[in-house]
Amino acid sequence: xxxxxxxxxxxxxxxxKKLTVTCSQNMNHEYMSWYRQDPGLxxxxxxxxxxxxxxxxxxxxxxxxxxxxxxxNFPLILESxxxxxxxxxxxxxxxxxxxxxxxxxxxxxxxx
Amino acid sequence: GEDVEQSLFLSVREGDSSVINCxxxxxxxxxxxxxxxxxxxxxxxxxxxxxNMDMKQDQRLTVLLxxxxxxxxxxxxxxxxxxxxxxxCAEWSGSARQLTFGSGTQLTVLP
Numbered sequence: 001x002x003x004x005x006x007x008x009x010x011x012x013x014x015x016x017k018k019l020t021v022t023c024s025q026n027m028n029h030e031y032m033s034w035y036r037q038d039p040g041l042x043x044x045x046x047x048x049x050x051x052x053x054x055x056x057x058x059x060x061x062x063x064x065x066x067x068x069x070x071x072x073n074f075p076l077i078l079e080s081x082x083x084x085x086x087x088x089x090x091x092x093x094x095x096x097x098x099x100x101x102x103x104x105x106x107x108x109x110x111x112x
Numbered sequence: 113g114e115d116v117e118q119s120l121f122l123s124v125r126e127g128d129s130s131v132i133n134c135x136x137x138x139x140x141x142x143x144x145x146x147x148x149x150x151x152x153x154x155x156x157x158x159x160x161x162x163x164n165m166d167m168k169q170d171q172r173l174t175v176l177l178x179x180x181x182x183x184x185x186x187x188x189x190x191x192x193x194x195x196x197x198x199x200x201c202a203e204w205s206g207s208a209r210q211l212t213f214g215s216g217t218q219l220t221v222l223p
Contacts (some may be wrong), residue, residue: 004154016181033211041122042215043155050209058210090154098143098204101211103154 002027006104013081013111021076021107023091031094031102032074033058034066036087043090049074050097057071081111116214119202123220130191132217134184134201143204144177146186148200150197158199167215188219196221 004025012040013019025032035058046056049068063085064076074093078085088108092101115137124130136144142163147155148182161168161184168175174187188195201214 008215008219100157107155
């Protein structure tokens, strides 16, 4: 089944403890992105990647890192999480960007 | 920067038509999209329209694009309770190679 898989679905952590949210797609998509969703703000792009080893900042990159060592994986790293990073995170992938993205089921992160 | 605006809430009666509206500012937008998000789920692509089109119809869904006014709408005919969800408008900017979302419209279908 073609899909974007994120893990974990839920995560509660403490301020400053490094964490990684994994994302994997099995559709051989070139483009991958991370978004965060907050009430009333819609989805805001954190980072995106157009190919292996090519990543770029989105609208809200501060406090996040990504890597794209393989085509299928695009992990999101929070080196030192803070409470303002409490949010619902989505990974998405697309063959070419403009034909629409497929989304993962989301990761609800709480930083206390 | 680019901006996509939607009203936050819409309520309709079951069986009626729903119209969700969206405005955008980026004149270089090439594709515009409607996504649906059900509770606890990710976003599902409903439909998209290329910027040189005025209308696209797909079963109960009709997308209208007024490029001059930068206005996009999604019409759902015979709205059902299963259509209750958040609907996001989004634009693809070819120059920035980014997808920008609106804040979403919560559609509630009343029996």
